[in-house]
Each structure stands twice: as C-alpha cells, then as structure tokens.
Amino acid sequence: MEPQRRPGGRSARVREAVLDATTVELAERGYQGLNVDAVAQRAGVHKTTVYRRWGGPEGLVADALGRASEQAWPIPDTGTLVGDLRGLTELVRAGFADPESGPVATAFVTAGMQHPAAAAALRGFYAARHEEAAAIVTRAIARGEAEPEVDADEIIRLAIAPLFHRLFITHEPVTAEQARRAADIAATIAGTPPGT
Amino acid sequence: MEPQRRPGGRSARVREAVLDATTVELAERGYQGLNVDAVAQRAGVHKTTVYRRWGGPEGLVADALGRASEQAWPIPDTGTLVGDLRGLTELVRAGFADPESGPVATAFVTAGMQHPAAAAALRGFYAARHEEAAAIVTRAIARGEAEPEVDADEIIRLAIAPLFHRLFITHEPVTAEQARRAADIAATIAGTPPGT
Numbered sequence: 240m241e242p243q244r245r246p247g248g249r250s251a252r253v254r255e256a257v258l259d260a261t262t263v264e265l266a267e268r269g270y271q272g273l274n275v276d277a278v279a280q281r282a283g284v285h286k287t288t289v290y291r292r293w294g295g296p297e298g299l300v301a302d303a304l305g306r307a308s309e310q311a312w313p314i315p316d317t318g319t320l321v322g323d324l325r326g327l328t329e330l331v332r333a334g335f336a337d338p339e340s341g342p343v344a345t346a347f348v349t350a351g352m353q354h355p356a357a358a359a360a361l362r363g364f365y366a367a368r369h370e371e372a373a374a375i376v377t378r379a380i381a382r383g384e385a386e387p388e389v390d391a392d393e394i395i396r397l398a399i400a401p402l403f404h405r406l407f408i409t410h411e412p413v414t415a416e417q418a419r420r421a422a423d424i425a426a427t428i429a430g431t432p433p434g435t
Numbered sequence: 436m437e438p439q440r441r442p443g444g445r446s447a448r449v450r451e452a453v454l455d456a457t458t459v460e461l462a463e464r465g466y467q468g469l470n471v472d473a474v475a476q477r478a479g480v481h482k483t484t485v486y487r488r489w490g491g492p493e494g495l496v497a498d499a500l501g502r503a504s505e506q507a508w509p510i511p512d513t514g515t516l517v518g519d520l521r522g523l524t525e526l527v528r529a530g531f532a533d534p535e536s537g538p539v540a541t542a543f544v545t546a547g548m549q550h551p552a553a554a555a556a557l558r559g560f561y562a563a564r565h566e567e568a569a570a571i572v573t574r575a576i577a578r579g580e581a582e583p584e585v586d587a588d589e590i591i592r593l594a595i596a597p598l599f600h601r602l603f604i605t606h607e608p609v610t611a612e613q614a615r616r617a618a619d620i621a622a623t624i625a626g627t628p629p630g631t
Contacts, residue, residue, distance in 0.1 A: 351606055407604065408603065
C-alpha cells in the first residue's frame with residue numbers, strides 16, 4: 240500500500256532519509272559514483288522505493304537540490320554594501336572549500352553538466368539563491384550606497400561568477416583575497432554602473 | 436615497430452587524425468559518449484594504437500586541449516578597450532552557441548569536471564587563452580584607457596566569467612546583450628579599479 244503523503248508522515252520521513260543518504264553518498268563518491276542501491280541501503284529503505292519515486296541518480300540529485308532551495312541562505316547583513324558582498328563571496332568560497340559541504344556542492348554542479356534534469360534543478364536552485372542575495376543590493380540602494388537603477392541580480396552574479404569560473408572552468412583554487420576582490424569589484428560597479 | 440616521431444611524419448599524422456576524430460566524436464556524442472573504438476575507427480587507426488598512446492577518453496581530451504592551446508585565438512584589436520572586450524565576450528558567446536564548435540567546447544568543460552587529467556589540461560588551455568587576451572588590456576594601458584596598475588588577467592577573467600557562470604553553473608542561455616554588458620563592466624573596472 241502507498242503511504243499517505245501527509246507532511247511529517249511516513250512519506251516525508253522516507254524522503255528526508257533518502258535525500259540525507261543521497262547527500263552523504265554524493266560527498267563521499269561524487270555524482271559519477273552515485274548509486275541507487277547504496278542510497279537505499281544507507282537510508283534503510285528498499286531500492287524499489289527509490290527507483291519508483293526518484294527514477295535514478297538524476298532524480299535524486301534534482302530532489303536534493305529542490306530541498307536545498309527551500310533552505311534559507313545566511314545572507315550577510317553587515318550594514319554596508321561592500322561588507323555584505325564580501326560576506327557573500329566568502330560564503331561561496333568557504334562552502335566549496337569545506338570538507339563536508341564542498342564535495343556535495345561540487346557534485347551538484349557536476350551533475351548539472353551531465354543531465355538535463357539536474358541542470359533544470361540547478362537553474363531553479365540558483366535563481367532562489369540569487370533572489371535571496373539580491374536583498375544585499377536593495378538594502379544598499381535604500382541606504383544610498385548603490386544607484387537606484389542598479390540591477391541587483393547582476394551585481395550578485397558579478398560578485399560570485401569569478402569564483403565559480405575558477406572552481407569549475409579553469410580549475411584553480413580560490414583564495415580569500417580573490418573572493419574579497421570579486422566583492423569589491425561588484426560594489427564598485429553598483430556605485431558607478433556603466434552606461435549611466 | 437614504434438614510428439619515428441618527427442614532425443609531419445607518420446606519428447604526427449596519426450595524432451592529427453586521432454585528435455580530429457576525437458573532436459568530431461565529442462561534438463556528436465559529448466564527453467560521456469566518447470568511445471576509443473569509435474575514435475580509432477573514424478581516424479582509420481587500430482584501437483590498440485589509441486589505447487597505447489592516449490590511454491583512454493581522458494587522455495584524448497587532454498591531448499586535444501593541448502593541441503587547441505597551440506592554436507592562436509583571434510583576439511580583437513579594434514582600437515578601443517571597450518571594443519576589444521566586447522569582441523572578446525562575443526567570441527566566447529558565439530563559440531559556445533555555434534552548432535559546430537559549441538558542443539566540442541562544452542564537452543571539454545564537462546570533461547574537466549569529471550577527470551583530473553582533463554581539468555589540468557583545461558587549466559593550461561585557459562592560462563594560454565587568458566595570456567593572449569591580456570594584450571587587450573596592455574594595449575589599453577599604453578593608450579591611456581586603463582590605469583597602469585590594472586591587473587590585465589583579472590580584467591579578462593571579469594569580462595568572461597559571467598558568461599561561463601550562466602552557461603555551466605546556472606544553465607541559462609547567454610544573450611549578445613549580456614555578453615556586451617559583461618565587457619562594459621570589465622572596461623569600467625579597468626578605468627576605475629577598486630582600491631586605488
């Protein structure tokens with residue numbers, strides 16, 4: 240019998256256990272090593288449950304990203320635009336460098352390069368993250384630190400794109416100084432946008 | 436018998452044929468579909484030749500990237516910093532959007548996410564590209580369009596990182612307007628670097 244899908248019910252508990260197991264397996268083995276049998280065993284559920292509900296590794300990653308999108312990002316609120324942007328780029332740098340969260344985040348990005356469903360899930364995940372982080376810029380506009388016509392989304396992307404470019408395209412480490420520098424450049428552009 | 440490795444000799448011709456075949460296979464099937472037997476067949480060589488010299492898909496991609504690094508990039512020289520940077524970001528945008536070169540370039544980036552040898556090859560490939568493109572900024576400094584203390588490599592990365600971020604992290608298309616905008620931002624920073 241199919242369990243009732245009420246929040247907090249058995250179905251929700253199975254989802255939590257399976258997505259937790261997916262996260263641990265991703266951290267340990269990466270996306271290429273993600274195996275439904277291993278996830279099922281770790282979650283303590285039958286593998287047919289996982290196949291029926293998630294289909295395979297791609298579905299597991301997409302749902303894990305969906306769950307991650309629902310969790311709030313600890314957006315810095317330091318009182319200055321440059322302070323907030325530095326906090327944001329440091330959050331990204333430290334997140335990927337962290338021995339626990341780094342491999343999971345890396346596996347999510349790698350999965351996006353390999354499967355359309357994971358790519359679509361990543362697009363949604365980052366859209367939610369950028370929307371949260373845009374508060375940094377809207378607060379700065381309210382304080383008079385950024386020009387009112389500034390595109391908040393563009394400033395957030397400008398601050399973090401150089402970090403992702405190093406990590407996943409040129410495969411170079413990101414230093415704390417480089418993260419700070421990317422934030423400072425984004426703050427400069429928010430104060431003096433081109434074409435104005 | 437091992438063929439003599441003189442330039443233009445049989446060994447060089449085999450390399451050209453195998454790397455050309457690798458490029459076509461990458462364009463058609465992507466990195467995950469890259470198969471040594473198919474490459475050997477397309478190149479008209481025995482598969483043991485490919486295995487002995489390149490080891491496998493990872494080695495083929497690394498050598499194809501090595502060959503690509505040796506080819507010059509058509510860096511724009513329009514006479515202005517903003518013109519050159521706009522030309523550069525458009526080169527990147529159009530390259531990934533092109534039905535012939537786009538899938539190959541995408542396969543290279545994808546391979547880098549999956550194998551250390553491909554990641555190392557990509558690092559070398561982009562280091563060469565950035566060094567070539569840095570001429571845009573050094574020419575601008577000579578013309579007085581950019582501050583002498585500007586880090587040319589940083590400006591080049593700043594111009595192109597937002598494009599790579601959309602293509603491979605958030606999985607969004609890049610418009611010509613977004614490419615132009617990224618160039619304009621980099622040009623603004625070259626004229627007014629933060630912390631000066």
